[in-house]
Amino acid sequence: MKTTSLNQTHHDMNAKMVDFGGWDMPLHYGSQLDEHHKVRRDAGMFDVSHMLAVDIKGDGARDFLRRLVANNVDKLLQSGKALYSCMLNPRGGVIDDLIIYYLSESHFRMVVNAGTADKDMAWMLAKRDELAPGLEIIPRRDLAMIAVQGPNARARVWEVIAGSQAVTEGLKLFQAVLFDQYFIARTGYTGEDGFEIMLPSSDAVEFWNALLAAGVAPAGLGARDTLRLEAGMNLYGQDMDETTSPLESGLGWTVDLKTDREFIGKQALLAAPARQQLIGLVLLDRGVLRSHQKIAIPGDTSDGEITSGGFSPTLNQSIALARVPLSINAGDEVQVIVRDKPLRAKAVKYPFVRNGKILV
Amino acid sequence: MSIPSDLRYTKSHEWVRLENDGTAMIGITQHAQELLGDMVFVETPAIGRKLKQGEECAVVESVKAAADVYSPIAGEVTAVNPDLELAPEKINQDAYAAWLFKLKPVNAADLNHLMDAAGYQKMLESEDH
Numbered sequence: 047m048k049t050t051s052l053n054q055t056h057h058d059m060n061a062k063m064v065d066f067g068g069w070d071m072p073l074h075y076g077s078q079l080d081e082h083h084k085v086r087r088d089a090g091m092f093d094v095s096h097m098l099a100v101d102i103k104g105d106g107a108r109d110f111l112r113r114l115v116a117n118n119v120d121k122l123l124q125s126g127k128a129l130y131s132c133m134l135n136p137r138g139g140v141i142d143d144l145i146i147y148y149l150s151e152s153h154f155r156m157v158v159n160a161g162t163a164d165k166d167m168a169w170m171l172a173k174r175d176e177l178a179p180g181l182e183i184i185p186r187r188d189l190a191m192i193a194v195q196g197p198n199a200r201a202r203v204w205e206v207i208a209g210s211q212a213v214t215e216g217l218k219l220f221q222a223v224l225f226d227q228y229f230i231a232r233t234g235y236t237g238e239d240g241f242e243i244m245l246p247s248s249d250a251v252e253f254w255n256a257l258l259a260a261g262v263a264p265a266g267l268g269a270r271d272t273l274r275l276e277a278g279m280n281l282y283g284q285d286m287d288e289t290t291s292p293l294e295s296g297l298g299w300t301v302d303l304k305t306d307r308e309f310i311g312k313q314a315l316l317a318a319p320a321r322q323q324l325i326g327l328v329l330l331d332r333g334v335l336r337s338h339q340k341i342a343i344p345g346d347t348s349d350g351e352i353t354s355g356g357f358s359p360t361l362n363q364s365i366a367l368a369r370v371p372l373s374i375n376a377g378d379e380v381q382v383i384v385r386d387k388p389l390r391a392k393a394v395k396y397p398f399v400r401n402g403k404i405l406v
Numbered sequence: 407m408s409i410p411s412d413l414r415y416t417k418s419h420e421w422v423r424l425e426n427d428g429t430a431m432i433g434i435t436q437h438a439q440e441l442l443g444d445m446v447f448v449e450t451p452a453i454g455r456k457l458k459q460g461e462e463c464a465v466v467e468s469v470k471a472a473a474d475v476y477s478p479i480a481g482e483v484t485a486v487n488p489d490l491e492l493a494p495e496k497i498n499q500d501a502y503a504a505w506l507f508k509l510k511p512v513n514a515a516d517l518n519h520l521m522d523a524a525g526y527q528k529m530l531e532s533e534d535h
Binding site: 062073074077078079268272332333334336356357359364385 | 443444446447449465467469470472491
């Protein structure tokens with residue numbers, strides 16, 4: 047099993063460990079619910095070193111990314127700016143979702159999912175050979191990644207990294223800066239403020255322990271999943287994959303169909319407009335929504351399906367993301383089939399929670 | 407982890423306690439709650455329902471997953487724990503106190519076919535390896 051540089055630390059903290067796409071990762075350190083609330087109310091930290099940073103270096107890096115990804119990297123004008131995008135296959139399916147940081151015209155940095163890292167590298171190297179043979183594409187397994195999230199997350203990081211406040215206090219959302227050995231980005235996957243920090247793997251344990259001493263609670267992949275679901279953020283492999291269109295996965299806002307830029311997958315998307323959409327569901331009856339549960343729509347023979355579901359600790363009821371026909375609107379009531387019984391759920395616009403506040 | 411010696415156990419991690427009045431109280435074990443994590447929802451059987459041994463009759467759901475609960479013995483449901491609807495976390499706090507439902511056994515001797523604490527302990531150890 048693959049391990050991050052914090053693996054022994056997780057074991058020492060008695061984390062419940064799980065196999066996550068071949069990685070031995072912490073699910074929780076005692077209570078997933080407590081960890082969830084700590085992030086919403088104070089500050090928590092996640093080891094996300096299983097995700098892969100990839101540096102794209104050389105002349106023409108921007109031109110290459112113009113072809114490679116569905117969002118428009120021409121939005122990246124200022125050094126440190128970040129962009130969320132899908133990388134599509136020629137059929138318009140999602141190979142992965144990722145973040146691209148612009149550092150300079152000859153240096154972009156991408157962060158891709160752990161479970162897709164190998165296929166992403168193979169795809170990018172093949173496209174590089176075809177489109178921009180001079181570019182270097184460098185996987186950065188020498189970097190650890192720690193996400194510190196919550197209303198007090200930034201203040202805790204400032205306590206731990208001396209001098210970091212002055213350089214990161216002015217960062218807007220989706221901006222990053224290099225500071226000593228730290229790459230500090232004001233991004234996250236929880237719907238709370240905070241940083242995602244890359245640093246040399248060899249420094250990760252010391253940094254983790256310093257954050258712990260500053261009062262940041264360790265949080266596992268379990269809380270990460272309930273937090274991102276409340277924040278209405280997609281999870282690759284559940285809410286979208288190579289067989290689904292980003293336009294039917296709640297990701298239309300990340301796909302640039304307005305400019306005449308030709309990116310991989312664009313023609314397929316133009317040829318197949320969305321017939322389904324991703325919506326939020328709040329369960330009205332008692333129970334728990336789970337992925338793959340079917341949705342029955344009165345007067346409609348086409349059905350829908352939950353892509354991500356679970357219990358929302360902040361709402362104290364079950365919520366889900368579901369792929370349903372375009373005819374469903376926010377406010378509609380639908381039936382979700384749970385163990386052969388129909389339960390009532392209300393369609394809502396997501397996110398469900400942002401910055402500690404319930405929005406539905 | 408101590409396994410109470412006055413209870414009987416199933417392979418699917420339910421426990422059974424025979425009460426003085428002859429009813430059987432059923433819950434899930436400490437091991438089961440540890441595997442599942444924080445509980446968020448419990449669905450109990452209808453009172454009066456007649457259950458066969460091994461019949462699916464309740465569901466416990468944690469933040470992580472849903473798990474079916476099977477009736478350890480045949481019998482008729484006489485009560486369900488009213489506390490669990492609003493406080494499913496009681497199972498995490500004390501799995502051997504947070505009973506799910508009570509049965510009037512068809513045959514109380516059926517309990518003798520279930521594992522005792524030593525047998526359950528042995529099964530857990532063999533699952534570990």
